[in-house]
Amino acid sequence: MLGMAVLLWGSRVMGRHLAIDGLAEDHELVTHGPYRYLRHPVYASFAAIASGTALVFRSYVMLGLSVMLVVTERWWASAEERLLASTEGFGDSYRTYAARTGRFFPRLRRSFGWRRREELDAIPSRSSW
16 A cells, blocks of 8 residues: 555656656656655555565565566666766756665655764754854
8 A cells, every 4th residue: 555655646746757768858856755755756666566466465476576576676767867867867966866865765864854973963062152
């Protein structure tokens, strides 16, 4: 169910910017909705749906197909990210976005405002204000 929800949410947010081959006309970098947390929510949802289905039906064949799907999605996502990070795509703005979001899973520390100890130590204390 979660996979279907993320699939519908991600597809809806991407809207007219969804393209099969390359960038859509007048494309803009979408960083809201599920794209705030991960760069490929649609691929992640397909993998979750396929894996969940394999587990529900206890099928080794479906599990094997799920693994093949994940391998294919990783390859496809890498190709998309090379395009989006290029000068034809969004360049530095995409690289900055990619640095703060996870590919298929959210980066929990950044997504939920958690900070590393070093980051907290760098914040000036109230006594120094």
